[in-house]
Amino acid sequence: MSKAVRYERFGGPEVLEVREIPEPHAAPDGVRVRVAAAGLNPMDWQITTQPDMAARFGITLPAGFGSDFAGVVDEVGPEATGFAVGDRVYGAAIGRSVAEFVLVKTPAADLWHTPEGIADEVAGTLPVASLTAAAALAAIGLRAGDTVLIGGAAGGVGIFAVQLAKRAGARVLGTASEGTFDFLRGLGAEPVAYGPGLADRVRDLAPEGITAAADLFGREAAETALKLGVAPERISVVADGPAPPPGVRKTGAVEAEPGSMERIADAVHSGEITVPIAATFPVDRIHEAVTTQAERHVHGKIVITL
Numbered sequence: 001m002s003k004a005v006r007y008e009r010f011g012g013p014e015v016l017e018v019r020e021i022p023e024p025h026a027a028p029d030g031v032r033v034r035v036a037a038a039g040l041n042p043m044d045w046q047i048t049t050q051p052d053m054a055a056r057f058g059i060t061l062p063a064g065f066g067s068d069f070a071g072v073v074d075e076v077g078p079e080a081t082g083f084a085v086g087d088r089v090y091g092a093a094i095g096r097s098v099a100e101f102v103l104v105k106t107p108a109a110d111l112w113h114t115p116e117g118i119a120d121e122v123a124g125t126l127p128v129a130s131l132t133a134a135a136a137l138a139a140i141g142l143r144a145g146d147t148v149l150i151g152g153a154a155g156g157v158g159i160f161a162v163q164l165a166k167r168a169g170a171r172v173l174g175t176a177s178e179g180t181f182d183f184l185r186g187l188g189a190e191p192v193a194y195g196p197g198l199a200d201r202v203r204d205l206a207p208e209g210i211t212a213a214a215d216l217f218g219r220e221a222a223e224t225a226l227k228l229g230v231a232p233e234r235i236s237v238v239a240d241g242p243a244p245p246p247g248v249r250k251t252g253a254v255e256a257e258p259g260s261m262e263r264i265a266d267a268v269h270s271g272e273i274t275v276p277i278a279a280t281f282p283v284d285r286i287h288e289a290v291t292t293q294a295e296r297h298v299h300g301k302i303v304i305t306l
């Protein structure tokens with residue numbers, strides 16, 4: 001038997017149960033990963049609360065939970081390629097990552113070798129959030145010399161977007177609440193409070209104007225950028241919600257350019273990108289982990305250990 005987070009009806013954190021399920025085994029063309037850590041994303045609990053979102057990802061009840069994971073390959077099917085028993089790996093497996101074992105078919109588009117020196121707790125946060133950040137910046141053609149407004153800059157996606165934008169040579173203004181300003185400064189962003197009056201505050205910080213925006217929380221930063229004269233094609237959003245203003249691109253992790261994951265992992269490995277872990281919870285405290293994340297004031301990533 002093995003442990004896995006499962007749920008049989010849609011709802012809040014209370015529907016999630018840590019279950020003992022029969023131990024799964026690698027398919028002939030697949031590998032089995034013994035998961036050590038799984039990063040949480042809003043999409044994980046949005047799927048458990050929203051049947052229409054679950055349907056979009058092909059998830060039916062009873063279902064597993066979570067997307068990101070990191071661990072060690074401990075079984076390899078006879079026809080599997082690219083991975084060997086003992087390889088440290090991280091990846092994305094939507095609707096089934098918070099479990100002792102995750103099965104992955106090979107060749108695998110969403111499974112990567114973990115660079116030596118990156119802990120599982122960090123590797124297990126990378127795929128969904130960092131690829132979303134990369135896609136949000138690529139969609140607006142972010143380049144050196146830009147002044148970019150990042151909405152929700154201290155969240156799981158924001159921490160990557162801020163640091164990727166700085167590395168690209170941009171000046172970064174990031175929205176957060178005042179208590180988060182020092183945290184954002186530590187990542188290299190100039191903080192600005194979200195909420196009514198945002199356009200005025202951005203104007204005060206950057207009187208010469210902003211040139212691009214990536215809204216990682218909702219629509220406020222995108223609409224503010226439009227109001228400040230940024231061309232719609234230089235604005236992206238990633239969150240579900242109302243249709244973005246005309247010309248503004250909605251993007252997500254699946255649209256990240258090939259090679260993005262490897263480039264980000266290299267930058268994490270070299271220390272150019274840091275991954276703040278806001279909290280780590282053992283899997284038995286899954287309700288607390290999800291509740292903490294769903295409050296939407298996390299700085300960085302929440303990790304579940306198995």
Ligand SMILES: NC(=O)c1ccc[n+]([C@@H]2O[C@H](COP(=O)([O-])OP(=O)(O)OC[C@H]3O[C@@H](n4cnc5c(N)ncnc54)[C@H](OP(=O)(O)O)[C@@H]3O)[C@@H](O)[C@H]2O)c1
Nearest residue numbers: 042132152154155156157176177180194217239252253297
């Ligand atoms: N399309 C995709 O592929 C994809 C993938 C990943 C994520 N997403 C979406 O991207 C969004 C962000 O994900 P995430 O993991 O970064 O979320 P998150 O970690 O939960 O974001 C938390 C951050 O949001 C900030 N925040 C709270 N209220 C805000 C407001 N009204 N305006 C601006 N910022 C606010 C908080 O700052 P304070 O603490 O200072 O309040 C906090 O740092 C979610 O909607 C998620 O579903 C999409």
